Amino acid sequence: MGEILHSVKLDIDKCIGCTDCIKRCPTEAIRVRNGKAHIMDERCIDCGMCIRVCRNHAKKAVTEPLDKINDYAYKVAIPAPTLYTQFRNIVNPNIVLTALKKLGFDEVFEVAKAAEIITAESKRLLDDKNMPKPVISSACPAIVRLIQIRFPSLIPNILPIISPKEAMARYAKEYLMGIGIKKEDIGVFFISPCAAKVTNSKQPQVIEESYVDGVISLKEIYLKLVPVIKTIDQPERLQMSNSEGIGWAHTGGEGNASGIENHIAVDGIENVIKILEKVENGKLDDVDFIECLACVGGCLGGPLAVENAFVSSNRMDKIKKFNKNNLYKRDIPLFDHPIDMYWTKPLKTKQVLKLDDDMEKAIEKLEHLEEIYNQLPKIDCGSCGAPTCRALAEDIVCENAHIEDCVFMLREKVRDMAEQMVTLSQKMPPSISKDS
Ligand code: SF4
Ligand code: SF4
Known part of the structure; x- marks a missing residue:
């Protein structure tokens, strides 16, 4: 694979080199050098944690501007269910979907509906006795990347099914081509609360190519939707999903929709790492399914969402309740063309912590790393x-840092130099000594 694409980028002018972000990155992908942060592409999983912690807004997710939809004659929005929870006092998804059409989209298909179809397919796979237990959800792309980097032995446990976003993009294109719209005219745009799903659409790892033509940040579209929503009295009947599909946006939603009782739902990257460590150590093989989500609150807490995840969760409950009692559903043969829902490429291990390609040199470097680490204050x-001090030792061995980058080592070196200067000054020849 060539260059690794990432949606999470640094705005160098805004970075003041405060180092707040380096400790919160779950894959130790950030270094601050020469007063500016730097993201190591091969390690970044696009979890968006650094976007949240940077008080200077120096980290951002790069997404498509809304104008990009005009590159296509037939524009399709596929919104994540998180979008419905961003608006105060709106419980009917048809209002939000109608507003999207008023913004310029020709069609709107819900990712929540695809989530229900994926749930049914996952259930069938979970009954497959050949899958190692616990089976791990593949819904959060940041977690899939985390497993590749930190827990490669768990790759066989990941459910090899495409995401609801990808499934909906495929259904949309197949359906629209079936009614006579040319493939090249159709532009499918995902409305995303998540930075990892931007990367995953641009550079999919487990399928040949994504059917998603662009990803628009939920933050960007929210500002444009607010005034439009106020103008809608009679929303169109566009909704197809029910509360199970909408509930996928929240932690536990996927597990609850699938009806698997023996499951764990965990959110927040630090918590996920603790659970995956237990899985790796064989301590959770009595559990059938684990839903791991990088963001606290699940996709409701995504870095591109506008509303606080806990407020969104409260609204989600109201939306689900409304949808149980009010079935203003759209009837459309969108799913008549079957799609392939399985991965078509194996997920590969990513060895980002390799010290050298040559095994002998790697062992030498590891020994050197330990020597350096033992000198550092830990x-x-x-x-x-x-x-961490270990990460600095690794950087020094890889010639990306110097031992004097450690302030404690620098202080010792300065003290040694000062002592040497004093010793030398006492040895001055009488011809230049002030005392002579
Ligand atoms: S937290 Fe923000 S300002 Fe501080 S080093 Fe990281 S990117 Fe730069
Ligand atoms: S997006 Fe996540 S993995 Fe990437 S640099 Fe930021 S905190 Fe680290």
């Missing part, structure tokens, strides 16, 4: 620009 202060 307090993981982060003032060197690396998240």
